[in-house]
Amino acid sequence: MSYPPQPPQSPYGQQPYGQQPPYPPQGPPSGYSQHQYEQSHQATQAGMHVPPPPYQASPAGQFGAPVFQPPGGDAPQVWDAGTLPADDNVNPYCFSVDLNGAYYLQKGKMIAYYGEMRFSGIGRGVLDRVLEQNFNSPLHASDWVVAEGRGKLLLADRSYDLNSYDLEDGNLTVRSGNLLAFEPTLRLKQSIIPGFLTLIGTGKFVAASNGPVHFVEPPIRVDPQALVGWADCPAPCHHYDHSYLHGVIGGLRHLTGIGGASGEEHQFEFIGAGQVLMQSSETLMADRSVGVVAAEAGVPGAGVPHQQHGGAPGLGNLGNLGDLGRRFGL
Amino acid sequence: MAQFRLQGSRVLAVDLAGDTVKARNGSMVAYTGQMGFKKLSGGGDGLRGMVTRRLTGERMEVMEVKGQGTCYFADKATEINLVRLNGETLFVESDNLLCTEATLRTGTSFTGLNGMASGNGLFTTKVEGQGWAAVTSNGPAVILRVAQGLPLRVDPGAYVAHTGNLHRALKSGAGWSTLIGEGGGEAMQVEFTGEGLVYVQPSERMTLGGEV
Amino acid sequence: MAFTRINNKMISAQIVPGQRILSQRGSMLGYTGEVTFQPNLMGGQGGVMSMIGRRVANEDTPLMTVEGHGTVMFGHGGHHVHVIDLVGDTLYVEADRLLAFEGSLQQSTMFMGQQGGLMGVVRGQVTGQGLFTTKLTGKGAVAVLAHGGVIELPIFPGQPVHVDPQAYVAHRGEVTNKLSSALGWRDMVGRGSGEAFQLELSGQGAVYVQASEVKL
Numbered sequence: 067m068s069y070p071p072q073p074p075q076s077p078y079g080q081q082p083y084g085q086q087p088p089y090p091p092q093g094p095p096s097g098y099s100q101h102q103y104e105q106s107h108q109a110t111q112a113g114m115h116v117p118p119p120p121y122q123a124s125p126a127g128q129f130g131a132p133v134f135q136p137p138g139g140d141a142p143q144v145w146d147a148g149t150l151p152a153d154d155n156v157n158p159y160c161f162s163v164d165l166n167g168a169y170y171l172q173k174g175k176m177i178a179y180y181g182e183m184r185f186s187g188i189g190r191g192v193l194d195r196v197l198e199q200n201f202n203s204p205l206h207a208s209d210w211v212v213a214e215g216r217g218k219l220l221l222a223d224r225s226y227d228l229n230s231y232d233l234e235d236g237n238l239t240v241r242s243g244n245l246l247a248f249e250p251t252l253r254l255k256q257s258i259i260p261g262f263l264t265l266i267g268t269g270k271f272v273a274a275s276n277g278p279v280h281f282v283e284p285p286i287r288v289d290p291q292a293l294v295g296w297a298d299c300p301a302p303c304h305h306y307d308h309s310y311l312h313g314v315i316g317g318l319r320h321l322t323g324i325g326g327a328s329g330e331e332h333q334f335e336f337i338g339a340g341q342v343l344m345q346s347s348e349t350l351m352a353d354r355s356v357g358v359v360a361a362e363a364g365v366p367g368a369g370v371p372h373q374q375h376g377g378a379p380g381l382g383n384l385g386n387l388g389d390l391g392r393r394f395g396l
Numbered sequence: 397m398a399q400f401r402l403q404g405s406r407v408l409a410v411d412l413a414g415d416t417v418k419a420r421n422g423s424m425v426a427y428t429g430q431m432g433f434k435k436l437s438g439g440g441d442g443l444r445g446m447v448t449r450r451l452t453g454e455r456m457e458v459m460e461v462k463g464q465g466t467c468y469f470a471d472k473a474t475e476i477n478l479v480r481l482n483g484e485t486l487f488v489e490s491d492n493l494l495c496t497e498a499t500l501r502t503g504t505s506f507t508g509l510n511g512m513a514s515g516n517g518l519f520t521t522k523v524e525g526q527g528w529a530a531v532t533s534n535g536p537a538v539i540l541r542v543a544q545g546l547p548l549r550v551d552p553g554a555y556v557a558h559t560g561n562l563h564r565a566l567k568s569g570a571g572w573s574t575l576i577g578e579g580g581g582e583a584m585q586v587e588f589t590g591e592g593l594v595y596v597q598p599s600e601r602m603t604l605g606g607e608v
Numbered sequence: 609m610a611f612t613r614i615n616n617k618m619i620s621a622q623i624v625p626g627q628r629i630l631s632q633r634g635s636m637l638g639y640t641g642e643v644t645f646q647p648n649l650m651g652g653q654g655g656v657m658s659m660i661g662r663r664v665a666n667e668d669t670p671l672m673t674v675e676g677h678g679t680v681m682f683g684h685g686g687h688h689v690h691v692i693d694l695v696g697d698t699l700y701v702e703a704d705r706l707l708a709f710e711g712s713l714q715q716s717t718m719f720m721g722q723q724g725g726l727m728g729v730v731r732g733q734v735t736g737q738g739l740f741t742t743k744l745t746g747k748g749a750v751a752v753l754a755h756g757g758v759i760e761l762p763i764f765p766g767q768p769v770h771v772d773p774q775a776y777v778a779h780r781g782e783v784t785n786k787l788s789s790a791l792g793w794r795d796m797v798g799r800g801s802g803e804a805f806q807l808e809l810s811g812q813g814a815v816y817v818q819a820s821e822v823k824l
Contacts, residue, residue, distance in 0.1 A: 160538050177538075178551065287639055292681075346637060425820075426775065427769070470819040473757070
């Protein structure tokens with residue numbers, strides 16, 4: 067389960083299919099843990115100013131095939147059905163699912179697989195029963211597929227960083243566009259915060275982030291676009307900061323837009339105990355529609371499909387009032 | 397002999413001593429010493445390559461770089477994989493071929509319906525000979541072995557390259573529900589059988605078929 | 609050291625009273641403590657000329673001042689962040705690529721044409737990178753953005769480095785730059801290799817180049 071996994075023992079004598087470790091594999095026992103592969107991958111990800119590795123002649127590949135030469139001159143890792151990790155990262159951007167049964171994935175995130183499996187849309191025929199069990203959300207079920215069968219399934223999403231999370235009788239809320247796949251033992255519900263989904267129960271799910279996920283503890287205020295999700299702590303509240311709009315200069319700013327807004331007038335504020343997940347992003351992954359909440363008094367956002375708002379509502383356009391700021395080069 | 401090395405994982409450095417490499421047009425980011433850049437018409441494959449390119453609309457524009465010093469290449473922050481060929485053949489999506497030594501021959505190879513599904517033209521690039529080639533992938537490439545009795549299915553959009561004695565076939569991974577409009581999202585897959593290595597990237601390029 | 613690397617796309621900065629940090633507007637990812645974010649009225653310290661200059665160059669990367677007491681995380685667009693420490697020397701950086709820098713640094717906007725003459729003007733027009741580059745001098749740390757990370761190439765006297773203008777991020781030291789054309793006019797019109805214009809940097813110093821021809 068550790069990253070990087072050990073290189074295959076026998077280059078050619080891989081185990082025949084079907085002799086893999088039983089499913090489910092032994093996951094980490096902690097109630098909520100992120101797989102720690104970062105230490106090892108930081109070394110290769112570390113800034114590009116590292117001195118070039120000494121030039122090395124490449125060894126010929128097994129069975130005479132050419133091999134890809136990674137930086138550093140190490141022998142490249144070749145995977146097959148037996149050596150691919152079971153429910154763990156292959157590299158920071160690729161996750162290997164040891165499928166034995168069913169798994170839910172976002173459409174189009176499978177990049178390769180070994181074994182026998184089929185992919186079906188959710189919400190049709192026999193799958194309705196499954197849907198009832200796992201999708202307690204008005205989610206657009208057509209964005210999801212269920213993979214059924216046996217084998218190793220590789221997931222990736224536009225070379226974003228992937229992390230798997232183990233929930234043990236817990237809950238974690240994640241931005242809908244970042245959720246890639248989850249085990250059927252988890253239940254999916256729509257968060258009261260528009261654009262977010264909450265996973266409840268025990269099981270594993272895979273989420274993507276732009277850059278590695280950074281964990282912080284409350285109290286903290288987070289730019290809405292940098293928020294991936296949160297676990298255990300209470301749902302965030304909005305925080306507005308525009309003190310510089312007071313006074314004479316502030317009033318002028320407000321009227322003309324000259325000087326502009328700092329772009330940081332609006333944050334999500336987290337308090338209490340828990341974990342907040344952050345990414346480096348101002349350009350969001352396209353959010354998956356999470357469907358429409360039935361129009362009902364007292365339900366936030368009821369009746370309108372929740373797509374992500376692009377920044378600070380109300381205040382977002384302040385700095386561009388009449389586009390004066392830009393035109394005057396301020 | 398041109399010396400290929402990696403500067404970090406996304407920049408290729410090539411040391412030249414008066415010799416020549418072929419590289420994707422516009423991929424030079426910096427150089428020291430004296431370098432000359434010359435566009436090769438038709439991808440440097442002679443008349444036949446030129447005609448097939450025209451027919452298929454595949455545009456792999458190649459430039460010839462010749463000089464003394466070090467030339468640095470990069471392509472849209474993609475990871476670079478160095479491949480040493482000793483007489484074998486490398487099949488690579490033409491979008492993913494960054495740079496080859498002048499000693500290598502490049503040509504086109506018919507890839508069946510794979511090309512149609514991935515929106516990359518019907519031909520992929522075939523690289524043969526002795527020397528270094530640099531292949532890009534969006535995110536570090538994952539190398540998967542295919543052996544007898546161990547077929548592999550790959551999303552066409554994630555396919556980067558393959559080597560060895562492999563047979564490719566386009567398969568439908570869709571269940572019955574696809575037929576009535578509720579697609580499985582993984583409708584088209586390429587099945588590899590035989591013996592060899594397949595390189596996939598942790599990303600899917602935009603495809604003609606939408607969410608293939 | 610004002611900036612701490614969280615990962616290759618995020619940095620954090622300790623803000624203490626009396627020491628301010630300037631950053632690109634909208635690049636704050638999160639913060640703890642009591643911190644204010646104040647947009648800079650003049651968009652730099654260059655006064656009216658700077659304003660006009662920025663308008664001519666169509667550069668629109670306004671800054672904000674970060675003050676208070678706490679920890680602030682910065683990042684932008686999922687681009688790689690590279691921290692450069694200045695020890696009394698000078699860094700020239702494209703304004704779009706400037707993520708954050710310490711307030712202890714002297715900031716000014718430089719007219720590239722001063723060095724390149726007419727060609728400098730042409731360079732700005734051709735590359736779309738603007739005529740003005742932010743110049744930072746003094747002691748302190750600068751965080752720059754790059755698509756795919758940067759490599760640092762040293763520049764020695766008599767050994768100039770040529771850089772694709774689209775991949776150029778920043779340079780430091782006693783370096784003169786000029787736009788050079790490695791090709792004849794025929795190559796530049798219609799059938800070029802894509803490398804028609806190159807930025808030639810000569811002198812003593814270093815240039816930072818990103819792993820991509822995509823301008824931010």
